[in-house]
Amino acid sequence: MSQVWPLFTNIDVDYGENIHLYDRTGKKFIDFTSGIGVTNTGHCHPRIVNAIKVQSEKLLHGQTTILYNSMLDELSHSLQKVLPEKLNCFFFSNSGSEAVESAIKLVRHATGKPNIICFQGGYHGRSIGALSLTTAKSVYRSGYQPLMPGVFVSPHPYFKQYTEEDNEKRTRQCLEELKHLLNTQSSPSETAAMIIEPVLGEGGYISPSESFIKGIREICDKHDILLIFDEIQTGFGRTGKYFAFEHFGVIPDILVIAKGIASGLPLSGIVANKKLMDKWIPGSHGGTYGPNPLSMAAAIETLKVLEEEDLINNSMHMGNYLLAELQKLKNEYPEIVDVRGKGLMIGCEFVAENGDPGTFIAEKVRKSCLSKGLILLTCGPYNQVIRWIPPLTIEKSEIDKALTIFDSALKNSLERE
Numbered sequence: 001m002s003q004v005w006p007l008f009t010n011i012d013v014d015y016g017e018n019i020h021l022y023d024r025t026g027k028k029f030i031d032f033t034s035g036i037g038v039t040n041t042g043h044c045h046p047r048i049v050n051a052i053k054v055q056s057e058k059l060l061h062g063q064t065t066i067l068y069n070s071m072l073d074e075l076s077h078s079l080q081k082v083l084p085e086k087l088n089c090f091f092f093s094n095s096g097s098e099a100v101e102s103a104i105k106l107v108r109h110a111t112g113k114p115n116i117i118c119f120q121g122g123y124h125g126r127s128i129g130a131l132s133l134t135t136a137k138s139v140y141r142s143g144y145q146p147l148m149p150g151v152f153v154s155p156h157p158y159f160k161q162y163t164e165e166d167n168e169k170r171t172r173q174c175l176e177e178l179k180h181l182l183n184t185q186s187s188p189s190e191t192a193a194m195i196i197e198p199v200l201g202e203g204g205y206i207s208p209s210e211s212f213i214k215g216i217r218e219i220c221d222k223h224d225i226l227l228i229f230d231e232i233q234t235g236f237g238r239t240g241k242y243f244a245f246e247h248f249g250v251i252p253d254i255l256v257i258a259k260g261i262a263s264g265l266p267l268s269g270i271v272a273n274k275k276l277m278d279k280w281i282p283g284s285h286g287g288t289y290g291p292n293p294l295s296m297a298a299a300i301e302t303l304k305v306l307e308e309e310d311l312i313n314n315s316m317h318m319g320n321y322l323l324a325e326l327q328k329l330k331n332e333y334p335e336i337v338d339v340r341g342k343g344l345m346i347g348c349e350f351v352a353e354n355g356d357p358g359t360f361i362a363e364k365v366r367k368s369c370l371s372k373g374l375i376l377l378t379c380g381p382y383n384q385v386i387r388w389i390p391p392l393t394i395e396k397s398e399i400d401k402a403l404t405i406f407d408s409a410l411k412n413s414l415e416r417e
């Protein structure tokens with residue numbers, strides 16, 4: 001008998017409609033995962049479905065590695081409208097990992113330098129290059145050694161244990177350690193780039209302080225090192241702004257995008273300044289498929305929907321509401337140790353139990369929510385954080401429904417009834 005690997009749940013998903021998913025028995029679920037941060041416009045937004053339908057009758061495979069297609073220009077013009085002028089040259093591919101591979105190859109090619117510095121807790125994908133930069137969880141790495149050489153990991157300030165004052169102290173320490181790394185292990189003359197998620201995703205939904213991100217930018221500038229922001233999970237309104245870098249007032253040299261860009265169709269890319277991109281020799285990188293015309297049609301329409309339905313603002317307002325409501329639950333349940341986030345990218349962290357950080361509790365609560373029709377995901381090295389990433393189309397009444405289920409799951413899981 002044939003089998004598919006791996007199987008995580010026995011829910012047989014049939015169709016999706018905005019914030020809801022339905023299984024083949026007709027059971028309805030509220031999806032607070034947005035397909036892992038992908039369906040920012042909701043499942044099967046009618047305008048996006050229509051754009052794909054229209055495109056599907058014209059061209060299914062673009063051969064963009066060898067043939068020009070003006071959709072590439074249309075898409076890059078639409079993206080340019082929401083990006084700083086400096087980021088004006090685009091290279092598209094299919095998945096997040098593939099785009100991270102593009103960034104790795106571009107910085108090595110353009111600088112002639114081998115090394116890349118990444119940060120503790122980062123997640124950049126699972127292909128060997130991207131995995132080499134990923135330290136969010138050991139399960140992703142173990143059994144896959146040796147990974148790509150030339151990678152160095154620098155500390156990331158993990159704020160929740162510290163007071164506000166200590167945050168700044170911890171930030172300074174991390175920046176000092178980064179400088180030390182450049183002095184001892186990967187000299188600036190050998191370091192092509194640094195890569196960071198401005199807000200850690202799989203690593204636990206952690207936002208560093210503005211001074212950390214600004215500090216990294218300064219160190220990169222001083223030593224002529226390129227700065228890559230992986231905004232695969234934080235992009236397209238997820239944090240209440242188009243891109244998370246806007247929260248920090250720092251522009252990267254290379255921006256990596258995927259997930260929310262095409263509302264579920266596979267599309268990713270890197271964006272850089274043309275001068276940098278021109279250092280890449282045409283033909284030295286690319287693949288058969290990327291970017292697909294259906295994905296480009298979906299992305300062009302997605303950007304229109306985000307703008308015309310004011311979804312970035314909705315992400316900020318609904319995010320503030322959800323955060324405040326989760327804070328109230330934190331006051332009620334001592335097992336919740338931290339609630340944090342920006343826009344509709346919110347993490348709810350559970351207490352460590354017997355030295356085994358929250359794994360059991362967060363997973364138990366997540367499973368209980370699932371049995372009650374609310375789909376949530378965990379993240380963090382111990383799966384100790386429940387993440388809240390609903391579609392940006394979410395309304396207050398739907399958040400309230402989800403919170404009622406969450407509250408009841410907490411009561412069940414923590415035996416408070």
Ligand code: PMP
Binds near residue numbers: 098
């Ligand atoms: N970078 C980040 C920040 C991500 O969140 C992800 C996916 N979770 C990736 C890279 C990898 O993307 P993909 O799964 O599409 O390869």
